[in-house]
Amino acid sequence: MSRLSAIYKYYCYQATVSFGFFSPIFTLFLLYRNLDYTQIALLSTLYTTLTIVGEIPTGYVGDRIGRRDSLVISSVCMTLSILGFVVARSFLALAVLYVLWTLALVFRSGSDDAWLYDHLRAELDADEFARVRGRGMAVNRAVTVVTVLGGGVLYELDPRLPFLASGVLNGAGVVVLSTLPRNRGYGDADSDDVLSPSDAVGVIRRHLSVPPLRSFVVYVALFFAAVGVVESYVQPIATGPLGIPVELMGPLYAGFTLVSAGVSYYAGAIEETVGLRTTTLLVPVLLCVSFVLPVFAPLLALPMFVARTGSNTLLRPLVNQYINDHSESVGRATILSAASMAYAALRLPLTLVGGFAADAYSPLVTVAAVGVVVLVGLALVALWGSPVQAGTETTSTS
Template identity: 35%
Template sequence: MVSVVRRYYAYRATLTNGFYLPVSVIYMETRGLGLAEIGFVQGVFLFGMVAAELPTGYLADYLGRRRTLALGNAVTASVMTAFVFAATVTHFTAIYLLWAVAWTLRSGTSDAWLYELLEREGLDGEFARLSGRAESVLLVVSAVSALVAGVLYTVDPVFPFTANAAVAAVGLPILFTLPQTQNAENDEPPMTLRRAASLLRGQFSRPSIGWLVVYAALFNVVFSVTRVFEQPALREIGVPVAGLGVLYAGFKLVSAVATSAAGPVQDRIGTRGVMLSLVPIFGVLYASFAVVPLLLIPAVFVRRAVSQLVRPVRNEYINDRLENVGRATVLSGVSMVLSLASGTANVLGGPVAEEIGPVVFLAATGVAVSIAAGVLWLLTSPIRDDSSQGTDNTRTIQVN
């Protein structure tokens, strides 16, 4: 069993996007894309994730976890290779649509495989510890690869993408050394489209869930547009390409620390305190680099830390208010809402960022969202105490 878990850690390491992420946007700029076109392409990626989430979930049940994960790695390797040849908006749009499919093939399925394996061995109580360790392995590998990415890019801009393709391909032989798992039995009736729509409508109409989703979607807009436009913004204030690799390595390490700090912070200030703190943090943070542009550097670090810290707190709050029946459908619905908000912001924000500059655009977005979220909080109280706990709330299910 120890050997199997170690191989699983090795597989999770091949999911890194550390070579690709620090240089992806500036690479598209060198291929002639403007910020408006980059925003469009990134928005297409998020919309593609929304469209692919449910079909790939069905595919995972049909093919089995291991085959689905292998397909995800194969598609990822193909996507990274395709970056080398892409030269137009149409090319990059097609690539990002395929990348969205690859992402949804892997997201959640790897955790499902581990949980089913541990459940079969009577060790399902170890899931949180082992999955957390696997995530730490991924973050460390991503940090190291991000350091290398900037150097590779200065040698040849296509090298980071070929390196990421090679890492994804290495995951294939590792996967086929892992055992098959049998999908857990499910006594629920089939989730038809009509039943899913009715369930989502009922849950989102509850103030304790619906307003929290709206509040979270606002800040997801800030998280998303910052991730998309931070590379040109950092270049605008003078950060070199090699420096981007160093920064992204730091982002991964900060994310790892923030993830582990979520529980203690929540214990100290509570769920309400964590979620409300987003308003002053982002209002002040994003206003600061509108005045002193170099403050963008600490701002992007804080953005990473806060998003990693808030995600498990938000997920626990939502999980606590759901019954077991239909839980996965509601969580998928939340994920879709957040992705749609982010995708729309990227598409609409691209032309604005191109017109006024990425630094000013990010600062204005952060301040505007903080004001809107503050007003929403006063009018609706998104965090409420009413909860409807099911019988299996011991494990927090993540939504993006």
Template identity: 35%
Template sequence: MMTTARSVIWRYYAYRVTGATGFYLPVSILYLRHEGFGLAFIGAAQAAFLFGMVIAEIPSGYLGDRIGRRASLAVGNGLRASAMVGLVLATSPVAYLVVKVVWAFGWAFRSGTQNAWLYELLKQYFDESEYARIEGRGKTGLLITSAATAIAGGYLYSIDAALPFVVNAALAAFGIPMLYTLPAVGDGATDSDDSVFTVREAVHMLRVQAKRPAVRWLVAYAALFNGLFGMTRTFEQPALDSLGVSVVGLGVLYAGFKLVSAGAASTVGVLEARLGIRGTFALLAPVFGIVYASIALSPVFLVPMLVCYRSTRVVIAPLRNQYLNDRLGDVGRATVLSGASMVLSTASGTANLVGGAIADSLGPVAFLPWAGLAVAGAAAVLWIATSPVRERDGSVTATTTRTTSTD
């Protein structure tokens, strides 16, 4: 049994590697910039991607619960691969926006479903309490792969701007056969009508979970930082470009970002054991207030800030999902996690839409410090007012039933 469990986990790690984005990531925003689009359109395009995720999150999460995790994840891989190719074939602003929405649907089919799938995979073959540690290691492998491919991506872009996207599309497509080497777990559809998770039940479960303070305020707190991270990711390439970093240099720099993030991801288990989820999340507001404000002192602090935000993002995601998973039952787990992802995407999309216009007038380097200070201040107020991270109590939903209870 232990040998089988280890084999399953290693195959899961191999699947995670196919989600690497290193080939195109260092040049994804520059590609649009060099196609003649300004920061306002780039912010709108990223907002279209994120709002597309909002539209797709509940259907994709429901599909993961209803017809099976693997099929839903395979659809996501296929859509992402198609969108990468579509981006280099697009010839108009409308076409770019359509491709972004298709790309968003591909990511949405992975978000909540992948989290639920891994949790249930561990529950069946290993130990679900190891979720944060296993996901942290999977993220480490993903980031190391992205680091290696980022260097190649910058070089490929210098040869032909389309190459990074096409090569990354092939990697995403390879994830589909990798998925089917793994066992099917957590499939919502069976021959018994009693076990079918209906749309009405999905909507009801979302409403019930949204009323639980332990869930609602954690998602709200995470959404603030997700909006900040989304804006930073959109405007970091124009900011670095304005400081004179070359395309090949961006590839090398992004490789460094990924390696540092990989090291950070490997510390998830340690942070959970030493600080706990509450202790880790409590540090976010003061840390990001300081590191974003530092850019106002000198643009040289931009790179350390980017290292900090990228490292922190890969740490808090598995901890956030561990926190939510521990408070959800098996039935409808992917739907609720997709609901949480929907809120995070809405926050990030709104931030990009508003931030794009401001960054276009101020410039990306001048804009980022003010964005960081605003979010850090709002997060500090929310932390004091609501205590978003709460301990589990005896009223947590049982994993074998559909009933829910409040905290």
């Protein structure tokens, strides 16, 4: 296999992990199934709790059995979960699907970036990570643009059709993943260089409890928590205060995704021009300010939606690049998963309180409250210690 062919296959894999068919109508679908915001928040809380419990073990499994095989497990679970929405009707059945969904995401978390980073370092150049990761996300967003346009139409024909179409697309990822090469060493199944459970705990403590990752992970965790919580209220705000018809949600999400794709494609260039430190520090602050403004002028929710999607797409590869650069090759997926666990831990209370607030007040008020709370948190972390410090990859082969 040529050096570049694996990267092209990675791009194909990114194309299959799109949720475009149902992303414009997912919250509306749950409301269609007679759930209220509190029940939706409880499902999100279940997902977040299981993420906290499962991130480190699945990251360890990714280092132990191989990142590629971990991704295969993820795609299988995701496909089963998505197809399950076609038939699930009760809250309990939906909860089971959320369990499968969580398993899919935690098996993918850390493993995909760890596979890509080590593959690039072995075959090309690890400094290309942000560029390749960003372009992979751009491919994902391009596919999402096409599928979201059909999602609203399919939903109008039958609310179950978007999930059927998405299940087929995600299932194709299993086939693509089976053709990817394993990393050379560093924890794949055919390597002798693997972590023991006690080693995994030591790696996490050694990297996440001290600078440069300690305050960095907490800072970006607040950002990702805010992005995740607000996601549940985009569709109710769009179809409620903004008065956008359901059939136009597809084109609306396509517009968001086009912006996201452009930002993702140029993530590496933005990092080189603006700098990782400036980007990481300012983007979360500006986004949280945008969460507050729609309370005073609801139309400002539209640019807020764009900012939310674009900022998440921009920071994701930059954050993972920084964590990779300050991690060991052995245990890289474990460290990335531990960081994701921190993101979920901070999202948990915001999600649960947000559900009660949305039922008691409104989605707009809830989003504004999230913005204020996270802004305060960002300020406290910045006072605690500099979130982003200069430095290069600390360990490469140990």
